[in-house]
Amino acid sequence: MRASRARPVTLIGVLIATVSLLAGCGLVSSSGTFHDARLPDGARPLDGAELTVTSKSFTEGVLLGKITATYLAAAGAEVADLTGAPGSASSRQAQLNGDADILWEYTGTGWVTYHNQTETISDPQELWQRVHDIEKSENGLEWLPPANFNDTYAFGASMPTAERLRVKSLSDVAALPVAERTFCVDDEFFSRSDGFVPMLQKYGIPYNDPNGVPAGNVTRMDAGVVYTATAEGQPCNFGMIYTTDGRVKNLNLVVLADDRKFFLPYSGTAVVREEVIERYPQLRELLGTISQRLTDDLMQELNGRVDIDGEDPADVAYDWLRSEGLVAAPG
Incomplete structure (x- = not known):
């Protein structure tokens, strides 16, 4: 791994x-x-x-x-x-x-x-x-x-969610109203020094900030469950995925571009x-x-x-x- x-x-x-x-x-x-x-x-x-x-x-x-x-x-x-x-x-x-x-x-x-x-x-x-x-x-x-x-980290969304919110990149996500910036992540990615919190900082929507991504907008769950939650659009619009995972194609997820080049x-x-x-x-x-x-x-x-x-x-x-x-x- x-x-x-x-x-x-x-x-x-x-x-x-x-x-x-x-x-x-x-x-x-x-x-x-x-x-x-x-x-x-x-x-x-x-x-x-x-x-x-x-x-x-x-x-x-x-x-x-x-x-x-x-x-x-x-x-x-x-x-x-x-x-x-x-x-x-x-x-x-x-x-x-x-x-x-x-x-x-x-x-x-x-x-x-x-x-x-x-x-x-x-x-x-x-x-x-x-x-x-x-x-x-x-x-x-x-x-x-x-x-x-x-095969790197990325964020995905269901096709209906991506179309409804008109998002193709993480910068598009950062431009959404705060209420729409909801995320599903696993504990390991949440805690990484090159993971979720610094990624949000890179995109100008800091974690636990009422104008960024409030703590209540983030659901932490098992990595395998993130994919189905993202596909269903509940409880989050965006989920952490791996870009070559078979579930991306199987669940028809949209991979959002990391346009600020945060992920290695x-x-x-x-x-x-x-x-x-x-x-x-x-x-x-x-x-x-x-x-x-x-x-x-x-x-x-x-x-x-x-x-x-x-x-x-x-x-x-x-x-x-x-x-x-x-x-x-x-x-």
Whole structure:
């Protein structure tokens, strides 16, 4: 998870079977956790390579790991699947220890959680470059160019609410009458030093201020309940969401633009151990082929297939790769 964020995990029983922790030696994979496939042209640019792919345990992390494992194995690599590592520390530590080679990370996580930086860098490319440089020099990790999705904090509204109030951005929310500035947030986001209260300050509507956002306008609830409350427009017009969560599309929520650039970018990025990418430079092109196709809308769709429809992440990963013409059935 990123910066202690809680994320939905609906397939815990399946994922726990995927990864085990062994004292003293980290993670071990179980077999058969992703689909066999081949590249459509039959090429095997990674023939002879042995790679270990890990991921964090929340849905999006597992999906990215399954996509990567399936695609690289189709390209000829022998892939050990360590996706679904509990928490964020075990997958990160496995890569730092050399027990895992490839892990999808987030630029905001690298900046805030791993390197304790407090400066807010709103430009996604600049933040990626800063994280890339620190990680390469300090940890021997290569953060490849980021994908086209940003799984960060945001505020959403139901379509009827957004249309009724004519809001498209957080500045539009700040311009509303005080009575309409009602919010649903979870306790963790409310209390964060880069969360709700400083966000309101940034937009000129300070918390617990009769001319800003009175305390009575804010309802604190479990993160999962925020989505349904926001969709229903009760007890709040606006709810804290994650931009690539499957419920955004499923509940037809409108994501409001953070036009004053308060929230740190969390661009998804494939991270490879430096010695591994030097040995297999083909990984740059192969992982770039995946990255350039990943968008906020696509991740909402794929996450929703797991969290809402109950599909297996390995199936969703394989189906998407086939739909993009990146892999074909074996044989």
